[in-house]
Amino acid sequence: MFKNNIIKVFSVILIVSILLVGCSQGPANAPDNNKPNDTKTNNPASANTGEKIIRMGVSGTPKLDPAVGTDAASTMAMVNTYDTLVYPMKDGTMRPQLAEKWDVSSDNLEYTFYLRKGVKFHNGDELTASDVVFSAKRIIGIGEGFAYLFKDLIKEVSKVDDYTVKFSLNKPLGPFVNTLIRLYIVNEKQVMANIDKSGSYGEFGDYGKTWLLSNDAGCGPYTITELKQQQHVIAARFKDYWAGWENKDAPDTIKLINSSEPATTRTMIENRELEIADEYQSAENVAAMSRIPGVSVGIYSAGGVQNMMYNNKKAPTDDVNFRKALNYMYDYQMMTKKIYVDSPQAIGPVAAGVPGADKSLEQYSFNLEKAKEYLSKSKYADKLDQFPVEFLINSTVPDQEKIALSLQATAESLGVKVIINKGPWLSIVEQVTHVETTPNVLCITVSPSYFDAGSMLKSRYHSKSIGTWEQAEWLQDKTLDGMIDNAVSIIDENERYEEYKKIQEYILDITPSGWLVDLVKRSIYQSDYVYWPAAESAKEGKIVKVPLGYSLKFSEFKVFPEKIKK
Secondary structure, eight states, X not given: OHHHHHHHHHHHHHHHHHHHHHHTTOOTTSOOTTSOOOOOSSOGGGGOSSOOEEEEEESSOOOOOTTTOOSHHHHHHHHHHOOOSEEEOTTSOEEESSEEEEEEOTTSOEEEEEEOSSOBOTTSOBOOHHHHHHHHHHHHHHOOGGGGGTTTTEXXXXXXXXXXXXXXXXXXXXXXXXXXXXXXXXXXXXXXXXXXXXXXXXXXXXXXXXXXXXXOOOOSSEEEEXXXXXXXXXXXXXXXXXXXXXXXXXXXXXXXXXXXXXXXXXXXXXXXXXXXXXTTOOHHHHHHHHTSTTOEEEEEBOSOEEEEEEOTTSTTTTSHHHHHHHHTSSOHHHIIIIISTTOOBOOSSSOTTSTTOOTTSOOOOOOHHHHHHHHHHSTTTTOGGGSOXXXXXXXXXXXXXXXXXHHHHHHHHTTOOEEEEEEOHHHHHHHTTSTTTSOSEEEEEEOOSSSSHHHHHHHXXXXXXXXXXXXXXXXXXXXXXXXXHHHHTOOSHHHHHHHHHHHHHHHHHHOOEEEEEEOOEEEEEOTTTEEOHHHHHHHTTOOOBOSTTGGGOGGGOEEOGGGOOO
16 A cells, blocks of 8 residues: 555656646746747847946845844845944955954953944944944844844943944853854944834834834945835945945946746846846746856855744644654655755755754655654654644745645655645745744745854754744754753854754754755856856855855946947
């Protein structure tokens, strides 16, 4: 009987794969590269205006407030409009940025940063220590976004003089300097001049959150000129950027467009109305667009893992054996070759390229015998038909549907019913704020906030991050919380990494999630007139691995509009 089920599941997966490949090319009237394209609404030559612009597709409108946003589009916007005390290098080290240098006390509880002089905010104000103090207290006070990196850690942040800031910690944190790439510095005077006094933060009103929905108060290379919700964000080059503009070919304008629909994206790429496509296009659409003359695939990594997040508080995924059974139902080989091209199978909760990852963990495999074994051990073994699994996917990410359909077919052969539901990203973010509305399974990529395994372990599995899109497992494991808190406090890297390995082994044992691939991002871009540093490195066989958003620092790009072919 079980052998018949195996034959059945492979047949279903094969049929699903064929259907998906056929339909993923877009609707019947989508442009076809193999015949004359008479469906274009614009002539490609019309894009040759001489303007140095980069237009990129994103999923959702970026959150511009650096104390609120954490997703890919938001971090991309922040990296380009704000600046930080330090800056992440490709080798994982930190270079001075707004801070020229820093000192660390012998007990690793005090960090003193010495600021550059003459740094201007976009409105012309000079950046001083007061702005750094305000920015730190603001993100901690609001308690959203990357606040989890600093809340309960920073005891006090104080102004020593106009250009010196001191951070006092409650306890040591080995990679503290690394975390500061997420402390974006805002203009205190400008934010306070635009607060809504009826807000919930006492004398700070709404802390300027309403104003910062569509404005920026930064000192980064670009300044926001327009935001239209669910449409786009436009930013222009800040001429007085403190680091200067030695890169004369950098774009004058950047435009982040909320668009990931396959046919629309392909048409915009063909018409040269989009310089970079979003990272969520299907493998088939990426392959199709890569055949357009003058277009290439940009490959880079933010150290992310494509996770299957299981609600550990909802039946049947509240059972560890059921979760392990699910992990044996994924066709990992198919995913690495057909869906997430260039992405190796994940080794566990931390991507192999992130410092502190345990590369010795035993990987799961596509094994129906093992899946059946663990199902028989679960408390739902005799009543699988009574507990369907809700699999919620992002409606704008076609590849997630392929994974869901494949799992559905496999699970059905083993007596498990998988119900597939779709929703837009903002709806998913809202659903995971409550354990009751969080589905059994979510497919979400999470990248470390900074390149250290502790970042991923804390954002993914510490109880402080429950109710966010980064942790839909609702794990709430006090033992694990203590292990993570202890590990990240270790200053010596080698010692810290050894503790990280113990944590990863513990997580593998309790299996709160599934780990599909170490995601290598693939985005189509106009390579004949856009120079993308990370993509160029990939062409040389070196995939750039930097924290989320930093591969898309547009002031480092080059645009040559004169090379646009008519």
